[in-house]
Amino acid sequence: xxxxxxxxxxxxxxxxxxxxxxxxxxxxxxxxxxxxxxxxxxxxxxxxxxxxxxxxxxxxxxxxxxxxxxxxxxxxxxxxxxxxxxxxxxxxxxxxxxxxxxxxxxxxxxxxxxxxxxxxxxxxxxxxxxxxxxxxxxxxxxxxxxxxxxxxxxxxxxxxxxxxxxxxxxxxxxxxxxxxxxxxxxxxxxxxxxxxxxxxxxxxxxxxxxxxxxxxxxxxxxxxxxxxxxxxxxxxxxxxxxxxxxxxxxxxxxxxxxxxxxxxxxxxxxxxxxxxxxxxxxxxxxxxxxxxxxxxxxxxxxxxxxxxxxxxxxxxxxxxxxxxxxxxxxxxxxxxxxxxxxxxxxxxxxxxxxxxxxxxxxxxxxxxxxxxxxxxxxxxxxxxxxxxxxxxxxxxxxxxxxxxxxxxxxxxxxxxxxxxxxxxxxxxxxxxxxxxxxxxxxxxxxxxxxxxxxxxxxxxxxxxxxxxxxxxxxxxxxxxxxxxxxxxxxxxxxxxxxxxxxxxxxxxxxxxxxxxxxxxxxxxxxxxxxx
Numbered sequence: 262x263x264x265x266x267x268x269x270x271x272x273x274x275x276x277x278x279x280x281x282x283x284x285x286x287x288x289x290x291x292x293x294x295x296x297x298x299x300x301x302x303x304x305x306x307x308x309x310x311x312x313x314x315x316x317x318x319x320x321x322x323x324x325x326x327x328x329x330x331x332x333x334x335x336x337x338x339x340x341x342x343x344x345x346x347x348x349x350x351x352x353x354x355x356x357x358x359x360x361x362x363x364x365x366x367x368x369x370x371x372x373x374x375x376x377x378x379x380x381x382x383x384x385x386x387x388x389x390x391x392x393x394x395x396x397x398x399x400x401x402x403x404x405x406x407x408x409x410x411x412x413x414x415x416x417x418x419x420x421x422x423x424x425x426x427x428x429x430x431x432x433x434x435x436x437x438x439x440x441x442x443x444x445x446x447x448x449x450x451x452x453x454x455x456x457x458x459x460x461x462x463x464x465x466x467x468x469x470x471x472x473x474x475x476x477x478x479x480x481x482x483x484x485x486x487x488x489x490x491x492x493x494x495x496x497x498x499x500x501x502x503x504x505x506x507x508x509x510x511x512x513x514x515x516x517x518x519x520x521x522x523x524x525x526x527x528x529x530x531x532x533x534x535x536x537x538x539x540x541x542x543x544x545x546x547x548x549x550x551x552x553x554x555x556x557x558x559x560x561x562x563x564x565x566x567x568x569x570x571x572x573x574x575x576x577x578x579x580x581x582x583x584x585x586x587x588x589x590x591x592x593x594x595x596x597x598x599x600x601x602x603x604x605x606x607x608x609x610x611x612x613x614x615x616x617x618x619x620x621x622x623x624x625x626x627x628x629x630x631x632x633x634x635x636x637x638x639x640x641x642x643x644x645x646x647x648x649x650x651x652x653x654x655x656x657x658x659x660x661x662x663x664x665x666x667x668x669x670x671x672x673x674x675x676x677x678x679x680x681x682x683x684x685x686x687x688x689x690x691x692x693x694x695x696x697x698x699x700x701x702x703x704x705x706x707x708x709x710x711x712x713x714x715x716x717x718x719x720x721x722x723x724x725x726x727x728x729x730x731x732x733x734x735x736x737x738x739x740x741x742x743x744x745x746x747x748x749x750x751x752x753x754x755x756x757x758x759x760x761x762x763x764x765x766x767x768x769x770x771x772x773x774x775x776x777x778x779x780x781x782x783x784x785x786x787x788x789x790x791x792x
Contacts, residue, residue, distance in 0.1 A: 277376030281367050281383060288387050289360055292397050296352045299655035303713060305399040306690040309351045312337035313697040316346055331485060332440040333401045346698040351399040358404040359396030363387055365410035366592045372417060373561040378599045385595035388644040390651040391538025391584060392591055401442045402588045408438030409589040412448045413568060428470055432477025439482050447575045454567050459560060516582040525573060528584040538584045540644035543598055550597025569593040602637050606630055659686050660779035664787055665695035668737045676736035677705040684715040687741045707733050714749040721754060723762040730790045738769065738788040768792030
């Protein structure tokens with residue numbers, strides 16, 4: 262039995278799989294080498310703290326704060342159990358699921374288009390700046406890509422083999438994906454539309470089998486729904502609706518920058534001048550590849566098209582939009598790009614290998630093939646550069662941990678901490694994470710204003726701020742340098758002006774070396790409230 266298994270494994274390890282393993286090894290080492298360099302971010306700290314709730318057995322807090330389904334946070338908790346409560350342990354989870362996502366894309370593409378397309382698609386996806394960046398941040402996106410792709414892979418295997426176990430496994434991954442993010446429901450729509458468009462001759466039979474997938478997924482999801490609903494019914498329902506909309510109405514300003522039908526066509530490649538989730542050349546080739554799929558019309562082409570269109574339309578109809586929400590369709594761009602390149606190359610190769618072919622035509626075909634290879638290699642190289650440029654923007658250090666440790670060691674009983682002017686890299690949840698990492702769950706932490714000052718226009722009222730400090734028994738006020746005179750979002754207000762008001766009130770101490778953490782221009786200053 263063992264010998265048969267070894268022979269089967271060796272047989273599967275052809276040159277494309279060996280190349281895949283080599284790429285994955287390099288890819289993983291690069292990710293791990295940079296894992297803790299980017300600062301903690303506003304959205305990811307939610308998962309870090311949820312993992313901490315489980316680590317310290319605060320189950321009520323975990324359920325009440327369950328904005329997202331529990332699976333990602335639970336796996337983060339397992340990572341904390343193995344490696345301790347720290348940023349590396351939390352970010353190791355998306356690395357693992359990024360690698361698993363690449364494997365799922367490789368296996369699916371291998372079945373659809375064979376090995377050469379599979380390895381090229383994997384590389385194309387791996388070097389996409391947005392995918393690579395999210396692979397090192399403790400967010401649910403890479404896990405969602407894995408479960409989406411695996412659900413589709415297992416469903417396609419059922420189409421080709423008619424093995425019922427593939428339906429059950431597909432339902433299992435669909436359910437686990439739903440426990441990762443509620444938007445996983447889009448994967449069920451992909452399968453359903455695939456039945457309508459690809460299995461018209463057996464639609465009743467296929468729909469019955471589809472019910473097996475849905476039934477399995479429901480069995481997986483039901484325990485969490487029951488537990489969450491019984492603990493805190495009203496708030497949980499509100500949280501679920503909020504999460505399904507991927508945010509709140511206040512975030513819709515970003516979502517209204519482009520018309521709905523073309524929002525993601527632009528946002529996936531050019532949300533800002535310096536940010537390109539998919540590099541422009543791969544993106545352009547990918548869109549051309551999708552057009553080629555529509556023209557050629559093979560079953561596997563239609564399958565990838567349904568995948569792309571379903572996700573695109575689904576997330577376009579959701580109020581709040583951001584390019585990372587559609588990360589599960591990034592593999593379709595990688596696949597269509599690879600198929601287009603290799604199909605064109607194959608056509609050109611046939612010309613110069615054809616017997617009795619015209620010499621000039623052969624030379625022209627070889628020249629075109631050389632240019633095509635140059636463009637393909639150049640596109641990958643440019644995407645690698647885009648990825649490096651993207652990641653390098655986050656190579657900054659903000660010493661929230663040092664500031665928190667100082668407060669933890671010096672704070673008086675029944676006193677609290679206030680985070681003033683929070684933004685993407687500086688918030689009360691980050692301070693709470695480091696407090697809980699040391700096992701302290703009792704020190705209250707607040708922030709003013711409530712929303713991040715780099716995304717919403719802040720309103721600072723010194724009288725209101727002092728009243729809040731009195732009411733919440735604040736001892737330490739954490740402030741971030743933020744360039745000193747750099748204005749906050751959509752206002753002329755800056756930190757220097759706020760400091761002037763704090764000093765004029767006579768209720769706060771001044772900046773000192775002892776209570777300064779980090780290096781210019783990213784220092785944290787701790788003031789003591791003495792009012």
